[in-house]
Amino acid sequence: MTLPAVSPSLVQERKGLIESAVMGHSGVVNSRFEAEGRRRLKLLQKCNADPGARAVVLAMARLDPVAFLNDWVWLYEPRNPGRGLPARLPLTLRPRQADFVRWLQDLRKRRRNGLVEKSRDEGMTWIVIGYYVWCWLFESGFSGGLGSRKLDLVDKGGDLDTLFEKARFIIRQLPAWMKPQGFNEQKHSKEALLTNPVNHATIKGEGGDNIGRGGRSSMYFVDEHAKVPRADQVHAALSQNTDVIVYGSTPHGRANLFARIANQMTPGDPWPKFTFNWRDNPDKNYTLEIPALKGQGTEIVFPWYLFEKSKAVDVALFEQEVDISYDAETKNQVILGAWVIAARSLRLTPTQPIAAGLDVSDSGTDLTVYASHAGPVVKRVKQLVVSEAPQEAHELAVADAVGVLQYDRNGVGAAIAATVARRTDLTYTVRGVFNGGKPSEQVYEDSQTPADLRFANFAAECWWRLRLRLQRTWERVEQGVPHPDDACLSLADLPPGEELNALMTELSQPTYHRVGTSDKITVNKKGEGGKSPNFAEALMYAFAPPPPVEPAPPPTTGADVLNTLRAFRNRVT
Structure with a gap:
C-alpha cells in the first residue's frame, strides 16, 4: 500500500506551532525566575535588617538542604542571554x-x-555542588570529594564549567553573615580545595587516575563517570576511601563501568539509582495538540523535545544525552x-536440545x-584454564x-577440540563450526x-540468529x-557474578555492516575497539545450527587423474 505524500505546508504549519509553543513557554519560565528573584531580594533585605529573622533563616538552612538551595543558591548559565533569560x-x-537532594x-x-x-541539562551537577556547599557550611569535619575524567574539568580558575568554580560562585552569592567567619577566598580556596x-x-x-588517591572522604561524587578512563581502577581506589560513592553521567555506550552498574551487571547488591529524565521536568514535558503528520485528526506532542531534536x-x-539511551551511540x-x-x-x-559451545583463547588477553x-535457557558460562581446557x-x-x-574448527580451538574428540568415553558429538564457511539457505523472519x-x-x-532470539525475548518481555x-x-x-557480567556486556559488543557489491552483512565481533567477546562467542557457538552440508565431490577415477596430468603437460610444453 502506498502512503499518501506528506504536505510541505503541513510540515511548515507543525514546525511553526512547535516553535511558538517553545518560545511562549520560555516567557513563562522567565516570568517565574523574575518573581523568584524578587522574593529572594525581599528575604535578604529582611534578614539584613532583622537579626531575629536572620537567626530563623539560618536555623532553617542548617536543618534542611532543600530550604538552603531554594533560598540561597544561585546558578550561572551563559546560554541564557540568547534565550531571553539572565x-x-x-x-x-x-x-x-x-x-x-533527599x-x-x-x-x-x-x-x-x-x-x-540523566538527560542533559537537568541540573544534577549544580545540585550536587550546592549540596556540598551546604555540608561544607553546616557539617563539622565534612570532607567532600569531587572528581571527573581530568583535572581541568574539576578546577580551572575562572571557568564556570568546572566543578570548583561552580562551588566558588555559589559561595560568593551568599550573604556575608552566612559565610564562615573569617573566610577569605584567597586564603581558603586553593586549586581543587575549599x-x-x-x-x-x-x-x-x-581528576583521572588520581580520583580516590587523596585520602578519605565523607562522600565522593564523580561527574560524567561514563567517560572516566580506567574506571575500574578508579573505583577500587574510591572503595577504600569513602563510604558513599555517587557516580553521575549521561550514558556513553555500554562498554564502561557506569553502564554495567546502571544495568545491574556488577557483583553484589544493585546500587540505588536515581534517574533525571527530561519527561519529569515541567519546563520540558508540556504538551501541544497539532495536526497529525499522516492521516486525519491531531496528535499530542512534546514541543520542547521535537524542537531540540x-x-x-x-x-x-541526541538520543544518548536526552533519552538516556545506552545503545544510541553504538x-x-x-x-x-x-x-x-x-x-x-x-x-x-x-528443554531439549542441550548443546554447548567452546571459544578457545588465541592470544594472551583472550x-x-x-x-x-x-533449549532456550542458558545454563552455564564458565571461563576455563587454558592448560586444562580439554x-x-x-x-x-x-x-x-x-x-x-x-x-571454531579453523581457529586455535581445533587442537583442543581434537583432544576432546579423541576420547573413547564421549557421550556427545564434537562438531566444528567453520566461521568463514558458506551460510545456509534458511530464510529468517x-x-x-x-x-x-x-x-x-x-x-x-550465527550472530544474526542470536540477535533474533534476543530481539524476540525483548518483544515478549516489554511489548x-x-x-x-x-x-x-x-x-x-x-x-550473578563476573562471568554473567562479562557475557551480558559482550553480547552487545559486536557490530555489523555491509560489504562488497553484493551488500552482504558481515559482523565485527570486537565492535568499536573492544576485545574478543569470548563469553558471547562461546554462546554463539552453543546456539549455532549444524553447518550446511557441502555437496560431496564426484568420485575420482584413474582416467580423471590421467586426463588432468595430460592437460597440465600440454600447458607447460
Missing part, C-alpha cells in the same frame, strides 16, 4: 530535583553508593543491550570459555548432558532473502508479543 539565576528546585541525604544515612543517570576555617570542613577534587546534528548523540549493534537485560529477567523452562544451554570442557559437557559441543545471499559468512549468520519459549533466550538461571 545568566545569573536563582536555583528553584523542581519536585524531582528536591527528591534528588536521595543524597538517604545515601549518606544508609552509607550506600548510588548512581545518577576549606571552612570555622568547622574545618573541606571540599577537595581530583530538530536542531540536533547527530540524532544518535551504531549497527547486532544485539541491543536492552534485549540482553530482557533475557536476564525472562525465566523459562529448560579467554577460553565454555557455554551451554538447554578435560574441563569434557567434564562440563558430561555434567550438562549435552548432545553436541561446538567450536526479518527478511525475504535466503541467508546465503544475505550474509558474508556462516559466523555472521507482550507472544513469542514461544523456544524462539527466545533466558539468562535468568545464570548465577
